């Protein structure tokens with residue numbers, strides 16, 4: 001790979017078309033790379049934060065680590081043979097993504113600290129108009145691509161008296177970097193992805209830990225292998241060896257998808273792996289019972305960690321399963337009437353979901369707002385387009401990411417598709433393309449059909465699906481299915497305007 005993107009434009013295309021990307025996370029920057037690679041020059045990436053990296057810039061809690069292998073959670077065309085570990089930690093990931101923006105000369109297109117508040121389609125002009133927070137000016141574009149991610153807003157439970165608590169209290173996504181936890185009585189609310197990383201990381205410092213658990217999570221052990229210098233050299237010198245390793249890692253995660261895709265035997269195998277790990281780590285049967293989920297593995301996010309169970313088995317850690325009733329100045333009161341005295345409360349309670357468009361109020365044809373169109377269920381055609389929103393695309397939109405692999409993997413496929421759509425529209429000198437309602441409807445029928453017998457739609461209360469058990473989060477299939485589907489690009493799926 002060269003150090004900057006090539007930029008050859010096919011003859012007949014309008015190089016000057018204006019393209020806006022919302023968000024400079026790993027997907028927005030990937031989109032920017034693809035646009036530049038395709039030869040478009042007139043594009044802007046809006047980012048409300050003061051640096052690129054998205055999730056990996058914004059979050060910085062102790063123990064933050066990716067649960068997808070480093071060689072898979074990185075761009076396939078931008079090989080990094082020097083990952084230090086099999087599962088990358090936050091700083092190393094952020095350094096990789098920051099370098100990506102610089103070396104491909106994308107930063108000149110990025111406007112940092114610039115929050116887009118509204119995006120409005122003008123049918124007569126065939127343009128998207130953006131407004132920016134704190135600015136009077138509006139800016140117009142021919143194409144709008146949302147890469148605003150899906151974890152946009154922290155979710156805090158409604159608890160009576162929460163505001164009365166006098167100690168430090170913050171969400172995992174707003175970690176207080178100067179917090180001193182030494183010897184403190186710390187309450188962790190929630191036991192999912194953030195909690196299982198934070199608990200072992202802060203344990204050596206704290207005096208006492210109370211973990212308020214509504215539902216235990218299924219956990220598989222993580223062995224975070226450190227790559228030797230010799231392995232790194234080999235990956236650097238021998239592309240085939242690197243690719244083989246990457247493929248093996250992918251196949252490893254694909255086994256998870258097989259387990260949750262309606263194959264009872266494989267699901268039981270996965271359950272046995274999790275239960276064996278729990279049994280091996282937790283000797284106390286009472287604690288083990290508390291930590292055993294009553295739903296199928298994969299119904300909620302399967303967690304990967306090597307040290308959570310070990311940590312919660314310590315005598316100064318308490319798993320509290322009584323529900324939280326209220327809070328007061330000095331702690332949390334649970335349903336059994338116990339007052340838990342605490343100095344610090346850390347909310348590991350996830351994000352408001354679904355929330356694809358984040359704070360951007362997006363209005364398409366006939367003044368229809370995207371949040372209204374999605375009030376029943378967020379849906380898209382191939383995760384990318386929504387009828388009534390011409391020349392609007394999403395990276396990793398509804399049903400866009402894989403349940404078993406990297407969000408970058410799916411974004412590589414969808415960004416290629418978006419580029420092909422734009423190129424096709426440009427080649428035909430179209431004013432707009434707008435996915436057909438019947439195509440969209442038929443597509444989403446097949447999506448829900450796929451999920452009918454999968455564990456993603458299973459016997460638990462999960463954000464993967466709505467109350468009618470319609471799955472909106474994951475792509476219906478593996479990367480081969482997605483590649484096959486999205487590579488068949490045709491404007492016949494779209495209403496077009498010249």
Ligand SMILES: Cc1cc2nc3c(=O)[nH]c(=O)nc-3n(C[C@H](O)[C@H](O)[C@H](O)COP(=O)(O)OP(=O)(O)OC[C@H]3O[C@@H](n4cnc5c(N)ncnc54)[C@H](O)[C@@H]3O)c2cc1C
Nearest residue numbers: 023025026027047048054055066067115116148149358407
């Ligand atoms: C704590 C945490 C851990 C995670 N761990 C994993 C993991 O282990 N494995 C995995 O596969 N995935 C993980 N994820 C999911 C992760 O978000 C995705 O893998 C990936 O980073 C999504 O990238 P993105 O670019 O789509 O979105 P984001 O990374 O969310 O980036 C979106 C960007 O858009 C910007 N933005 C939003 N609204 C606006 C606006 N109105 N104007 C301008 N800019 C805007 C945001 O500031 C942000 O920079 C994790 C997420 C979190 C929060």
